[in-house]
Amino acid sequence: MDGWLVDLVAKYNYWIYVVLMMIGFYAMIRKNNLVKKLIGMNIFQTAIILFFISTGAKKGGRIPIVDYEQALAGAVQAADIVNPLPHVLMLTAIVVSVSVTGVALATMLKIYKEYGSIDEDQILERVKNHEP
């Protein structure tokens, strides 16, 4: 019991990302409304961004802007500053996520023009009527 609690509290960032990811996953699988599916997808991506960002954090870490002279003198300890690399990676991942969302929204507009609905059940019904 104790070990389980310690795991839960000490690694709470991982638990939060898993829970968020599952919420997104649920929305993608279960929701019939395409916009809700898309929001689920965004939650899914954001969970992973959160996971990456949280791995860069350090207790008492400073922002990763260091003094040039100090760095040359070897006075900067890596343990004192937050790891900036995950943040940089996630900047790219956010760009990717925004582009995917953009393409998905544009696609959804085309779907709405074609079928007059963004509800998956209604669309599938209309697809059946289109193709005898």
Place this chain on the structure above:
Amino acid sequence: MNHNLPILVLTFPLLAAFAVNLLGKISKKHVAPWTLASLVLSSVASFFVLIDVLENGTFKYTVGGWLPPYGIELVLDPLSALMLVLVSWVALIATFSALPSIKKEMPGREHLFFSLYLILICGMMGLVITGDAFNLYVLLEITSITTYGLIAMGRGRAPLSSFNYIIMGTVGACFYLLGVGYLYLITGTLNMGDIARLLPPLYESPTVATAFCFLMVGLWIKMAFFPLHGWLPNAYTHAPAGASVLIAPLMTKVTVYLMIRIIFSVFSPQYAFLIHGRVQTLIVWAAVIAIVAASLIALSQRDLVKMLTYVVIAEVAYMVGGVWLGNTNGLTGAVFHIVNDALMTLCFFLVSSAILYRFGSTHFKDLHQLFRKMPITLCVLVVGALSVVGVPPTCGFFSKWYLLLGGIEAGHYGFVGALIFSSLVNAVIFFRVLEIAFSSAGEESVPAEISGSRETHPLMIPSLVVVAIALVVIGINAGSFLSQVIRVAVPSL
């Protein structure tokens, strides 16, 4: 080697994408020359890269002079150089068919289509030569986003199929990203070579196992490995013919290559095949089920393109199974099959796009008497069908032979049986198509639209003939091709 040659291969289509978009707005006649010129240049350049790599060994290109592990490097070993040649040449041949069919399908929007098309090609070339795990994710998303766009440009159900692909594809990419995240957590680096150097002492760690699982499942979704294939058939069927002729042969094959890259360049075969021995058997069985199920579903289809998409899914399972057999024969077969299957799929989709160009439908009921109307196209289809069934003078036989040898060597008779079963099913389904094409129609159905009395657009004929010849030539020269290229390219076990 001219040191900038590898990056030039990528740069030509990327720059041409912008040129096509800007100049295409002014006049549509700029689209074809820019697209073709850039692809010809990069095909020729990629060919020289392959020759150089085969002679002088692996070449590493540091982009912008930033040294690895901090900078991004492009790794040109024999396997990635081979894939680079495959991507650029298949793209070039596909373009000859895409140009007329897009002009007919979406007049006035060719420049938009072809700028996405060129970025997709550039992304795939980047995927096969990158040496950085995170860069691979970005390129995977570049290829995926352009593919979503290209598919959504189609009519009718295309946007809906594209939306399903977006959801599934994003889940796949996110899994891959998570895998990279775990690897970064435990090694602190993103360069593939660097990860491979740091990983061996950590093989027992559950974090590494989690990373491996996420990477594999993510790639399986992207390559449509059977239970995860849901997005593929509709997306490829409803896409514009000019898009599926490029996407179907290359996307799945490139992803299979990425799986090989991850297993051999980031992890090691010892890790993948020995440490978790039971997983290996499980995955080969999954491939067996995938082959059998996809073949059976293909058998039940009534539309040529839809049937072909299930053939593609079965072929993906061939390669996954071949890699996971974990012996040299299986791997040789899988790598050889990547080349052959790209050409065979290209052949089929060129045929279907030629038929679509003339008749606007590939449903079986519209294919009656096709042999009389389109003799060259149908002859090419016969060559492709022989190859996918595995009849000796064509190249499909040789890769399948190595896959079978690998299966026997590993003692995995389920896989051997599935391969033979799938070949028989392929024989049945293609014989059925040919029978319909030879027979005269019943009383019903004269195809709705027929464009002229010509067989198809004159640009499409040469690409069809070239692919058919390539299938036979590679088959006849399989011995020397295997010893000089494939065996060098196959990573050692």
